[in-house]
Amino acid sequence: MTIEQRIEVALSEAVARTSCPGAPPTLSRAISYAVFPGGARIRPRLCLAVAEACGGTSRKVSVGAGAAIELMHCASLVHDDLPCFDDAAMRRGKPSVHRAFGEPIAVLAGDAMIVLAFETLCEAVADTPRVAPALMRILSDSVSAARGIIGGQAWESEPVVDVAAYQRAKTGSLFVAAVRAGAVAADNDPTAWRALGEKLGEAYQVADDLHDAFSKPEDVGKPVGQDGLHGRPNVIAEHGVTGGVGYLKQLIRAAVDSVPHCAGQADLRTMIEAETRRFIPRQLAARAA
Template identity: 55%
Template sequence: MESSVRIEQALSAAIDLAKQPGCPPRLYEAMRHAVFPAGARLRPRLCLAVALSCGETDLRIPMTAAVAIELLHCASLVHDDLPCFDDADTRRGRPSVHRAFGEALAVLTGDALIVQAFQVLARMPPTARLGSVLASVSAGVGTPWGIVAGQAWECEPTVDVAQYHRLKTGALFAAATMAGAAAAGVDPGPWRALGDGIGEAFQVADDIRDATSTAEEMGKPAGRDLALDRPSVVRELGLEGAIGRLDRLIGEVGETIPTCPGAAELHNLIRVEARRLLPAKLAQRAA
């Protein structure tokens, strides 16, 4: 709970770096609109949890990594909602950024949030870990295998669906685990598999929510997978099958956690979080 408060405070401080004389005030407002009120903040919490599991007790460096990753996630939502992609009117129960501020400012808000993530990293306390954190964070977003590349698969004539999901969703979870390790001074490479596995589980949970929730519950349009003829685990396996796969994936990710002081607590935390991803009426069954 305490870390959630600290994440919100750190995100707010990061956005407020833009609140200066000479900065366009609507750009600042749109950036704040894109980042608040809080979503689940899964990725920054995962990043911090990994750093703690690796034995890091000073969270100043992990927190800069966590904030950078959440800003990049929010940026991706702003651009994904644009008319040329999902054309979504709502996000987190409010108008999407382009609906509230116009398309031009929405493009720039996404750009500004991407850059802000790296400005935050640049303000990290001086440490030799910066290079490793920067590499982990940026690789999860860019090319060849980050979330931007994942989204760009939508612009190709033929798509490898598994690769599409792995990049579009999994890459930023992998960035969260890897950057958490890097921020703790640990080699990030062995932490990639955990992030990939969590990303896959998240994608299944997201498909289940899309198929079973109302737009009000989700804070964004529901039933989009069916409406847009997108691949979905629920369409492929049915609801019970999808819940079964989620359970199996969450069990499996435990095996991918590298040896570290807090491995058992980390796996338990991931189980709890996975249950919270499901609509309340299904969470009991998944448990």
Template identity: 50%
Template sequence: MPLRMFSHRIETAMSAAMSLTQKGTPPELLTGAVSYAAAPGGARIRPTILLSVAMACGDDRPAVSDAAAAALEIIHCASLVHDDMPCFDDADVRRGKPTVHVAYSEPLALLTGDSLIVLAFDLLSRQDPDRALPLIRHLATRTGTPFGICAGQGWESESSINLSAYHRAKTGALFIAATQMGAIAAGQDPEPWEELGARIGEAFQVADDLRDALYDEAELGKPVGQDEIHNRPNAVTELGVDGAVTRLKDILGGAIASIPSCPGEAALAQLVQATAKKLIPEGKVNRVPGE
């Protein structure tokens, strides 16, 4: 189950979603900003995980899985637009190009993020009702507060941060959504899939901390050193580089072990291993969990 095998499905579903924003006579600049924010350029890892879980569970309604994958990615894109704004990270670059508020203006960036959020739920509402409702509920839970990415951003305004809750909401929430929504899209119980999503989310948080500390803007396509600038807690500050790499390996090993029993369990484990290779900084470790 290579990481690239779902790329065509994801981009086709994203294009179909973007076409919904172009009906009638919408404002040209806002429509352009929405498409700009959702354009290819990121790894699309969250929808890839969602489709991987759906496939492992049988993927009996691919159209529902594709819509769920697009909705999840659209929410992620919305979060990046808002995160980059001057009131938060004030970032000028994202995915190697100007951020939305730089390219289109701050007011349009705010409207773009809002429009993307609404679009994600509109897209899910068009699917088979028996699966659309639980998909909407799970995505809403992992988008808002107290358990979603809005809560994760909100923790940064608190005088005292609950680190576990902060990381689980800011980074883990959409990965939990990915695994659980993949199961729902395939008609399976989402609850056994929460741990896998949480572990993958934790791994991405540690990996992001490492990238923020070790790499430069040209390598990442976005500003670095943000944790230090904004005085945010991170794994490198707490554990050091070697300790953070060790922690990352441990989390990924636990993720593989947490995969629920399903027809595609072995293929899904291979995908997590492939993801591990991409997350662990080169030169820090020689092996990934499960090899």
């Protein structure tokens, strides 16, 4: 099985837990709709790649941790699309969950996916309890009210925004979780890995801002032009287009350079270079050359 297939299988197994006899069927269908087909699955792939680079031998933990992080990501998309936030009609090229299933089911699907993420991680660490506390903490930190994606989204309701804290929390925290979880899954100290997660998270956010301004909805599977519409801080407002592209290239370079010393350092750098190449919108590729 390829790494991609392993991740899809883990996500399928997690989602299947929501549809046992006696469970309300629509909620389970909505969760499945929110998880499949996925986007690039970059967070779980990163988690696995770091675990391999650290010499991890069993994939059960890293796949489970990666799937848990991906479920948190999917949950955040469902809730961020709600009418009281972005009121997005489309996501991943199809109607958003609340458009397809109604708002009550969309709220509950997001809630249930947060729970499912914790369940999935617990299941993955059942045979290796020594890594359980650290991984549980990584997962909960990454979504927490204080510094995780939930806190990041909440910054949008503040009259005065701490932009650095906002972006670090909203986009960076799941990337940080992915690389740290990969290290812990391979019995490594995750401390040295944080910088890679932060750089990748920041690069991804800048790329997302550029796509929001320059891509077509059909290319990204969701509405564009949202940053301007909602008055959100974004890289183009701050640095202009050319400056934004240059900044993205710098961040990608910094991410590649920040891969800590480990057995699979060279392979991991190659993987990150290939992944981040896709970050730059096609329309801007010439400027980035």
